Amino acid sequence: MKVLTAEEMREVDRRTMELGIPSLVLMENAGMRVVELLERRFAPLGEQRVVIFCGKGNNGGDGLVIARQLQTRFQPRALHVLLAGEAPEHIDMLTACDVEVSREITTEMRAATLVIDALLGTGLKGAVAGRMRELIEEINVGFPHASVVAVDVPSGMNSDSGEPVGEYVRADYTVTFTAPKICHALEPNCDLCGEVVVGEIGSPARLMDGVKLELLQRETFAHLLAPRPRAGHKGTFGHALIVAGSRGKAGAAAMAGMAALRAGAGLVTIATPGDALDAIAAQCPEYMTASLSDLDMVLGGKTALAAGPGMGTSRDAERVVERIMNECERPVVFDADALNILSRLGNGTPRGPRIFTPHPGEMERLTGTPLKDRRSAASTYARTHNVIVVLKGQRTLIAFPDGRTVINPTGTPAMATGGSGDILTGMIAGLLAQFPNDIENAVCAAVYLHGRAGELGAAELGEKSLIATDLLRYLGQAMR
Numbered sequence: 001m002k003v004l005t006a007e008e009m010r011e012v013d014r015r016t017m018e019l020g021i022p023s024l025v026l027m028e029n030a031g032m033r034v035v036e037l038l039e040r041r042f043a044p045l046g047e048q049r050v051v052i053f054c055g056k057g058n059n060g061g062d063g064l065v066i067a068r069q070l071q072t073r074f075q076p077r078a079l080h081v082l083l084a085g086e087a088p089e090h091i092d093m094l095t096a097c098d099v100e101v102s103r104e105i106t107t108e109m110r111a112a113t114l115v116i117d118a119l120l121g122t123g124l125k126g127a128v129a130g131r132m133r134e135l136i137e138e139i140n141v142g143f144p145h146a147s148v149v150a151v152d153v154p155s156g157m158n159s160d161s162g163e164p165v166g167e168y169v170r171a172d173y174t175v176t177f178t179a180p181k182i183c184h185a186l187e188p189n190c191d192l193c194g195e196v197v198v199g200e201i202g203s204p205a206r207l208m209d210g211v212k213l214e215l216l217q218r219e220t221f222a223h224l225l226a227p228r229p230r231a232g233h234k235g236t237f238g239h240a241l242i243v244a245g246s247r248g249k250a251g252a253a254a255m256a257g258m259a260a261l262r263a264g265a266g267l268v269t270i271a272t273p274g275d276a277l278d279a280i281a282a283q284c285p286e287y288m289t290a291s292l293s294d295l296d297m298v299l300g301g302k303t304a305l306a307a308g309p310g311m312g313t314s315r316d317a318e319r320v321v322e323r324i325m326n327e328c329e330r331p332v333v334f335d336a337d338a339l340n341i342l343s344r345l346g347n348g349t350p351r352g353p354r355i356f357t358p359h360p361g362e363m364e365r366l367t368g369t370p371l372k373d374r375r376s377a378a379s380t381y382a383r384t385h386n387v388i389v390v391l392k393g394q395r396t397l398i399a400f401p402d403g404r405t406v407i408n409p410t411g412t413p414a415m416a417t418g419g420s421g422d423i424l425t426g427m428i429a430g431l432l433a434q435f436p437n438d439i440e441n442a443v444c445a446a447v448y449l450h451g452r453a454g455e456l457g458a459a460e461l462g463e464k465s466l467i468a469t470d471l472l473r474y475l476g477q478a479m480r
Contacts, residue, residue, distance in 0.1 A: 031065025033199025063118025127166025162186030238433030252310025259426025308338030410451025419468030
C-alpha cells in the first residue's frame, strides 16, 4: 500500500479531478467512508450524541458531509456542528437538514458520545496555535464520555512526519483517504492516531505508481505461503547456509539455523569455527554442521546464505566475510558481526544480491554518521551501495536499491530481547533458500512474519516473558 506525502496527495486529487471526477464527489465519498466506520464501530448511531468540529477547506467540507449523512440517514439523539473560522463551502447544505450549527462549545455539546475531528487536514507544517489549538485541547479534555474519530489526520499532526510537532487531537480512530500518510505509518505518530482506516474515494491506483514509500501488507507476499506441491522434497525447498557462531556464542548460530528451518528451508547447514561445532550440533538434530576451515567446500551447493550472528570480528572472521561478500553469487544476508566487519572493510564488489539487517547502532557504524533520519539513512545506503537494507526497530524499514522503501507494520516491544535479530536473519535466509528468484518478497515476508510471530507470542505470554526462541513457537501460526 502506497504511503503519500501531503504534496503527493494533492497531486493525486488534482489528477483525479482532471480525469473528470469533481471535488464535490471526492468530498461526498470521503464523508461516506467516515460514516461507514461510525456504523461499524458505534451502532446504533441513532442513540449517539455527536459533535462535529469543522475547520475551513476540504477537511471541514468532509465534516459537513458527515453531518448531513448522519442527520438524514440515522437521526442521532443529538447532532451539533461547531464551525471554526471561515465557514467551509457547501455550509448551506446543512440548512435543509435542520442541523444545529454553532461557533462556540455549548453545555449540551459536552454530553457528546462521539466527537468528529474535521478541523485540520494534511496541509499543516508547524505547531498549531491560536483558536485551533484551543479547540484541539477542548477535544482532548472537554468530552470525557466521547470517542474521537479524526478525518484524514488528527488535527495538529504533521502528515509528512512520524514526529509530533505540537498539540494534536488524541483520536481513537482515524479515517484517511486514498492511501495512508507518513504520520499514519511511521513511529511515534503511527501510535498516536488510534486505529487507522484507509477509505477509497475514487482516485485510480495508477496515479500513485511513482510513489516510493509503501506500507507492507500480507497480500504482497501471500503467494510465497501457498500450499507446497505434493511431489516436493527437501531439495525442492533450497539449502540455506548459516555462517555464524564462535566459542561461547553457539546460541546465535543455533537460533539462526532453527529459524531457517522453521521458515521452510529444505536443508540447513551451519558453518562455524571448529571449537563451536559440538555445542551447535547438540542444540538441534535437524541441521547439518560444518567447519569453516574449508570454505570452498562449505559454500558449494547452497541456495542462500546468512553470515554474522555470533561469529566475532577476528581476522579469520574478516577473511570469511570478505570472501562471501566478494565471491558468492547467491543471495546473502549479512547481520551482526558481519556488518561490523563490513563497516571497517567496505562493501567490496559483490557478485550477487546482498541483504543487510542492521539495528540502529550497526547502521551508524555502516554510514559513519549519527542516525537522525531512519528512512533517509536506509534509503540512501541501499541506493548508494546496491544492497537491500532491513533497518530494524519499531516499524522496521526495508529499503531497496531502486529507491523504494517499505514500512513493516508488525512487531511489539516484547521482541526487545537478545536473539530476536538472529531469528530474523535465519528466517530471511530460509525464505531466500526457497525463493531465490523472488528476493524482495522473501525479505518482506520474513520481516512481516517475524513481527507477527512476536505479536502472537506477546498476546499469550506477555511482553516481559517473551524470549527470542518463542518467536519460532508462533511462526507457524503467523504463517497461517
